[in-house]
Amino acid sequence: MGGLVDQSVPDVSAEAAVPTRATTPMLEVKDLVVHYETRGPGALFGRSQTVHAVDGIDFALQTNETLALVGESGCGKSTTGRAALMLERPTSGQVRFEGQDLATLPRRQLTAMRRHLQMVFQDPIGSLNARHTVGYAIAEPLLVHNLRPRGQRADRVTELLELVGLPADAADRYPYEFSGGQCQRIGIARALAAEPQFIVLDEPVSALDVSIQAQILQLLTDLQTRLGLSYLFIAHDLAVVGQMSDRVAVMYLGQIVEIAARDSLYTGPMHPYTQALFSAVPEPSVGADRQTVVVSGEVPSPVDPPAGCRFHTRCPMAQEVCAVEPPTLRDVGSDHQVACHFAEDAVQANPFGLHLEG
Numbered sequence: 001m002g003g004l005v006d007q008s009v010p011d012v013s014a015e016a017a018v019p020t021r022a023t024t025p026m027l028e029v030k031d032l033v034v035h036y037e038t039r040g041p042g043a044l045f046g047r048s049q050t051v052h053a054v055d056g057i058d059f060a061l062q063t064n065e066t067l068a069l070v071g072e073s074g075c076g077k078s079t080t081g082r083a084a085l086m087l088e089r090p091t092s093g094q095v096r097f098e099g100q101d102l103a104t105l106p107r108r109q110l111t112a113m114r115r116h117l118q119m120v121f122q123d124p125i126g127s128l129n130a131r132h133t134v135g136y137a138i139a140e141p142l143l144v145h146n147l148r149p150r151g152q153r154a155d156r157v158t159e160l161l162e163l164v165g166l167p168a169d170a171a172d173r174y175p176y177e178f179s180g181g182q183c184q185r186i187g188i189a190r191a192l193a194a195e196p197q198f199i200v201l202d203e204p205v206s207a208l209d210v211s212i213q214a215q216i217l218q219l220l221t222d223l224q225t226r227l228g229l230s231y232l233f234i235a236h237d238l239a240v241v242g243q244m245s246d247r248v249a250v251m252y253l254g255q256i257v258e259i260a261a262r263d264s265l266y267t268g269p270m271h272p273y274t275q276a277l278f279s280a281v282p283e284p285s286v287g288a289d290r291q292t293v294v295v296s297g298e299v300p301s302p303v304d305p306p307a308g309c310r311f312h313t314r315c316p317m318a319q320e321v322c323a324v325e326p327p328t329l330r331d332v333g334s335d336h337q338v339a340c341h342f343a344e345d346a347v348q349a350n351p352f353g354l355h356l357e358g
């Protein structure tokens with residue numbers, strides 16, 4: 001496969017070994033669509049319009065695997081995460097957890113199933129109720145799902161606090177008494193309380209200082225190994241994604257444009273949009289802490305996405321066919337799929353000047 005190498009290829013020697021494929025994926029998302037009906041400009045009398053937040057995506061996640069979702073703000077990552085947990089009812093498509101379609105489950109069964117599916121949020125402090133003690137916040141899922149006899153719940157809270165590296169006396173204190181990193185540990189303990197198998201991590205470290213980020217990422221990695229968790233990891237920081245993921249899906253305007261094993265994507269990104277994302281990663285030596293996508297033009301509105309390939313209005317490789325025919329995801333290597341008519345040409349042309357191998 002192509003010889004593109006990103007400058008910021010992370011140290012991948014450590015933790016995340018690619019897990020062996022099971023026959024039935026733990027979670028499977030098929031042709032997922034989430035549209036929002038909103039009012040256009042003009043408040044009360046604005047015309048009704050459809051936001052194409054997620055538009056027909058497929059992915060699967062194995063036990064103990066981390067799939068990262070990356071892409072610019074507004075491309076549909078959080079909506080995908082919420083829909084995978086059924087916090088957002090899909091407009092159409094399937095979300096199968098251990099083979100069972102959650103979209104068709106009666107409400108009661110869905111509530112019972114929810115304990116296996118949890119979320120950790122971006123804003124660690126805001127996601128906790130300021131009026132509840134930390135102990136209550138962590139015990140609440142035990143109450144909701146009726147787990148553990150009443151007399152054992154306090155011990156379980158202590159156990160969970162210990163699991164995330166906090167002292168037992170944290171249970172009697174309030175969220176405002178803790179730092180952002182400590183609050184994120186509390187959020188993780190709360191997510192773990194119901195013994196989930198699958199957790200959506202929605203930008204779990206982007207609100208934290210860099211030094212704290214590393215500690216939380218290490219905690220998440222350790223917990224995954226210890227508890228056999230599967231993560232859908234939503235993030236914009238490609239260095240963090242490179243450290244945390246087994247596989248990576250790149251989203252643009254509600255669709256997956258490239259999905260691959262982490263190393264395959266990081267050493268040979270084939271979609272021009274993925275290449276643009278990688279070209280925007282700041283070199284650590286420069287000291288910049290945020291990426292800006294260098295591709296020209298604005299992201300088109302998800303109310304009226306472009307016909308054909310949605311990226312064609314900004315793509316340096318675009319030709320006539322791109323404005324007409326939507327490319328489907330096709331195999332371009334082992335565990336590597338791309339939705340681009342000219343992906344092979346893009347590797348040759350290297351339009352964003354990624355550092356070339358050799």
Ligand SMILES: Nc1ncnc2c1ncn2[C@@H]1O[C@H](COP(=O)(O)OP(=O)(O)OP(=O)(O)O)[C@@H](O)[C@H]1O
Pocket residue numbers: 036038051052053071072073074075076077078079080302
């Ligand atoms: N409840 C809603 N009603 C209407 N539009 C929505 C709603 N939630 C999200 N959207 C729109 O759907 C699109 C996808 O949003 P989403 O939050 O999933 O993107 P994202 O990639 O997670 O962005 P970010 O990185 O900024 O969180 C955006 O255009 C957003 O404005």
